[in-house]
Amino acid sequence: MKALASPAAAGAEPGAASPGAASEAAFAEFEQRRRRATINDVARLAKVSKKTVSRVINDSPNVREETRERVNAVIQRLKFRPTPQARSLAFRRSFIISMIYDNPNAQYIVTMQGSVLERLRGAGIELVVHPCDRASPDFLKGLRDFIEVQRPLGVIILPPLSENVDLLALMEEYETPFVRITSHPGDPGSALAQGHQVVSKDRPSCRAAAEHLIRLGHRRIGFISGPAGYASTVERTAGFFEGLKAAGVELPAEYRLDGAYTFDSGYRAACKLLALPQRPTAIFASNDEMATGVYRAALEKGLKIPGDLSLVGFDDSPIASWISPPLTTVRMAIPDMGRAAADCLLGEADERLVELESSLVVRGSTSPPAGD
Amino acid sequence: MKALASPAAAGAEPGAASPGAASEAAFAEFEQRRRRATINDVARLAKVSKKTVSRVINDSPNVREETRERVNAVIQRLKFRPTPQARSLAFRRSFIISMIYDNPNAQYIVTMQGSVLERLRGAGIELVVHPCDRASPDFLKGLRDFIEVQRPLGVIILPPLSENVDLLALMEEYETPFVRITSHPGDPGSALAQGHQVVSKDRPSCRAAAEHLIRLGHRRIGFISGPAGYASTVERTAGFFEGLKAAGVELPAEYRLDGAYTFDSGYRAACKLLALPQRPTAIFASNDEMATGVYRAALEKGLKIPGDLSLVGFDDSPIASWISPPLTTVRMAIPDMGRAAADCLLGEADERLVELESSLVVRGSTSPPAGD
DNA sequence: TTGTAGGCGTTATCAG
DNA sequence: CTGATAACGCCTACAA
Numbered sequence: 079m080k081a082l083a084s085p086a087a088a089g090a091e092p093g094a095a096s097p098g099a100a101s102e103a104a105f106a107e108f109e110q111r112r113r114r115a116t117i118n119d120v121a122r123l124a125k126v127s128k129k130t131v132s133r134v135i136n137d138s139p140n141v142r143e144e145t146r147e148r149v150n151a152v153i154q155r156l157k158f159r160p161t162p163q164a165r166s167l168a169f170r171r172s173f174i175i176s177m178i179y180d181n182p183n184a185q186y187i188v189t190m191q192g193s194v195l196e197r198l199r200g201a202g203i204e205l206v207v208h209p210c211d212r213a214s215p216d217f218l219k220g221l222r223d224f225i226e227v228q229r230p231l232g233v234i235i236l237p238p239l240s241e242n243v244d245l246l247a248l249m250e251e252y253e254t255p256f257v258r259i260t261s262h263p264g265d266p267g268s269a270l271a272q273g274h275q276v277v278s279k280d281r282p283s284c285r286a287a288a289e290h291l292i293r294l295g296h297r298r299i300g301f302i303s304g305p306a307g308y309a310s311t312v313e314r315t316a317g318f319f320e321g322l323k324a325a326g327v328e329l330p331a332e333y334r335l336d337g338a339y340t341f342d343s344g345y346r347a348a349c350k351l352l353a354l355p356q357r358p359t360a361i362f363a364s365n366d367e368m369a370t371g372v373y374r375a376a377l378e379k380g381l382k383i384p385g386d387l388s389l390v391g392f393d394d395s396p397i398a399s400w401i402s403p404p405l406t407t408v409r410m411a412i413p414d415m416g417r418a419a420a421d422c423l424l425g426e427a428d429e430r431l432v433e434l435e436s437s438l439v440v441r442g443s444t445s446p447p448a449g450d
Numbered sequence: 451m452k453a454l455a456s457p458a459a460a461g462a463e464p465g466a467a468s469p470g471a472a473s474e475a476a477f478a479e480f481e482q483r484r485r486r487a488t489i490n491d492v493a494r495l496a497k498v499s500k501k502t503v504s505r506v507i508n509d510s511p512n513v514r515e516e517t518r519e520r521v522n523a524v525i526q527r528l529k530f531r532p533t534p535q536a537r538s539l540a541f542r543r544s545f546i547i548s549m550i551y552d553n554p555n556a557q558y559i560v561t562m563q564g565s566v567l568e569r570l571r572g573a574g575i576e577l578v579v580h581p582c583d584r585a586s587p588d589f590l591k592g593l594r595d596f597i598e599v600q601r602p603l604g605v606i607i608l609p610p611l612s613e614n615v616d617l618l619a620l621m622e623e624y625e626t627p628f629v630r631i632t633s634h635p636g637d638p639g640s641a642l643a644q645g646h647q648v649v650s651k652d653r654p655s656c657r658a659a660a661e662h663l664i665r666l667g668h669r670r671i672g673f674i675s676g677p678a679g680y681a682s683t684v685e686r687t688a689g690f691f692e693g694l695k696a697a698g699v700e701l702p703a704e705y706r707l708d709g710a711y712t713f714d715s716g717y718r719a720a721c722k723l724l725a726l727p728q729r730p731t732a733i734f735a736s737n738d739e740m741a742t743g744v745y746r747a748a749l750e751k752g753l754k755i756p757g758d759l760s761l762v763g764f765d766d767s768p769i770a771s772w773i774s775p776p777l778t779t780v781r782m783a784i785p786d787m788g789r790a791a792a793d794c795l796l797g798e799a800d801e802r803l804v805e806l807e808s809s810l811v812v813r814g815s816t817s818p819p820a821g822d
Numbered sequence: 823t824t825g826t827a828g829g830c831g832t833t834a835t836c837a838g
Numbered sequence: 839c840t841g842a843t844a845a846c847g848c849c850t851a852c853a854a
């Protein structure tokens with residue numbers, strides 16, 4: 079990239095003929111020591127002070143271009159890499175980013191971890207995972223200890239923990255940059271509006287799910303929500319009913335049941351729905367795991383999907399495409415969200431609020447209702 | 451735990467009446483400074499040298515019990531916690547344990563992370579995750595950089611990476627303690643026998659799977675293997691055929707197909723098996739994802755599981771209990787493996803080789819074959 | 823059993 | 839724009 083691309087150019091002149099370039103002898107002497115280069119080695123061989131090397135490492139603007147190049151040349155030649163241990167001590171911040179979560183599904187977690195790491199690679203920053211149990215009595219204490227002792231560069235908080243204001247207050251207290259991953263931006267001025275936010279816009283896609291079912295001809299539609307108190311529950315519900323309302327479809331109260339994002343809750347809700355005198359011809363389950371429970375219930379009732387019952391889920395988990403028939407569902411842009419979250423923490427985000435749309439994925443579990 | 455449990459006992463005597471106990475004034479002065487306590491604060495208030503405090507922190511035996519108690523009392527009173535950043539610099543090792551893996555399924559990864567963390571909690575050691583792509587050209591380079599720069603306390607390597615000898619050589623090179631998670635102990639003396647090993651004994655459970663099918667009356671059994679070169683493939687295959695052989699059941703070559711642990715490979719293999727003139731009455735798929743592909747193939751052929759086709763998988767992933775009928779499968783003791791791996795790295799393992807049995811979980815996907 | 827002196831590798835302060 | 843000097847908080851060697 080730079081003018082001094084050739085290693086030889088760095089300190090090629092024997093006899094110190096070129097000012098500011100170390101002698102080959104000095105380099106040779108370094109080679110002897112068979113140790114990793116430190117900032118001192120670089121400083122000595124580049125004939126500058128440690129501080130200047132430090133400035134180069136940290137992209138300080140206050141370095142003459144010529145100096146910077148000379149230092150960089152030595153850095154490359156010595157394969158110098160600053161150690162995060164020492165930097166952490168001096169910076170009073172560890173070179174780690176932490177991911178804190180309670181209980182999302184495994185695929186969500188792993189995809190998120192992977193996409194965050196995609197951005198962290200090469201930045202010399204590692205990802206520390208911190209699952210926890212918000213029901214535990216020392217949930218906050220554990221987190222406090224962690225933040226206080228580790229002092230991570232930043233923290234990524236996954237839902238539903240990202241809606242926990244006590245946790246956010248903790249981050250503020252320790253002045254730890256954080257990103258909330260959520261499905262609804264915090265109201266301006268509220269605690270939930272602090273820090274960075276990466277939000278999955280689920281309303282439009284859930285609305286699309288409703289419209290999809292209605293377009294197919296469904297009017298009696300069952301709805302299974304997520305657990306109370308989750309932003310995702312609110313958003314998915316709002317989006318879906320938005321779609322129904324726009325089409326002028328009203329849902330009797332008994333078509334609307336509460337779930338808990340678990341297989342069992344989906345199964346039980348479906349059993350109730352399918353036992354209704356006028357059973358729904360379609361069901362929207364607020365996540366795939368519950369939708370899987372609906373498959374079970376339908377099978378037990380002898381109902382064919384999608385012929386007798388159309389079904390839409392949410393998550394596009396692997397099981398959605400593996401189950402038969404494959405499940406029409408909503409896919410969040412998890413990899414984009416992970417990358418965006420990392421960018422926020424790396425200071426490479428333009429805005430403090432990133433919104434990403436999720437999208438409806440139509441598969442075989444939805445069709446026009448059987449004429450009845 | 452100790453005699454000086456009460457904080458007041460630590461330095462209660464005003465006027466330095468008690469030798470070796472700091473004055474209340476000194477403590478009060480510390481309180482003023484509203485900073486986290488350092489080893490210096492502890493040393494000063496406990497009237498010992500930093501080194502002695504360090505010895506206490508690190509459980510050195512060379513400390514008089516009385517001194518240790520005095521120091522501990524001050525530590526508690528000051529809520530002193532040594533910072534890993536400084537210790538890392540001095541120890542030349544980060545207080546992190548790293549989990550390295552390529553591509554196991556999400557549930558496996560998350561369960562493993564969780565169980566390892568269970569043991570790490572309270573030890574002041576964090577878990578850094580390091581997924582990577584062994585097909586990438588700079589796979590090893592990336593890992594080398596990571597180990598060289600981060601210097602983790604230890605590394606946990608998940609299969610199939612745990613069978614990569616280049617990776618193991620890297621760990622040896624950097625003298626980094628590691629645990630291999632695998633399904634077959636390395637031959638003594640081989641590269642695979644180095645480091646710690648936590649192995650899942652899958653032969654007995656796979657043998658049990660075969661015996662289970664045979665006991666139900668199956669004789670024409672299809673087998674879908676994992677990808678070539680995986681220890682897990684070898685072990686599951688060996689176990690299953692052990693069971694067949696013990697019962698005197700021979701499998702024609704066409705009943706035995708290669709899979710790749712993916713849904714598609716399971717589906718394709720099943721299609722072939724079910725198209726055989728004498729189709730098998732049962733199939734063992736070497737993991738649940740492939741088994742799910744078999745469900746699909748069976749459904750397309752109009753074959754009922756388990757009536758027309760019995761099916762056994764491996765992993766006991768969530769989908770195994772959600773799919774209909776629920777899948778008979780083999781469950782590895784992943785949480786135990788994770789805890790064992792952490793113990794190895796924490797130096798709390800008795801042996802360098804820990805073996806854990808997996809177990810057959812019988813569900814609804816297996817039954818006697820329909821009389822034909 | 824305990825302490826002193828020095829180092830781990832980097833960044834901050836502040837003068838020039 | 840650059841550098842000397844002092845942190846950062848803990849540990850190791852070597853003494854006592």
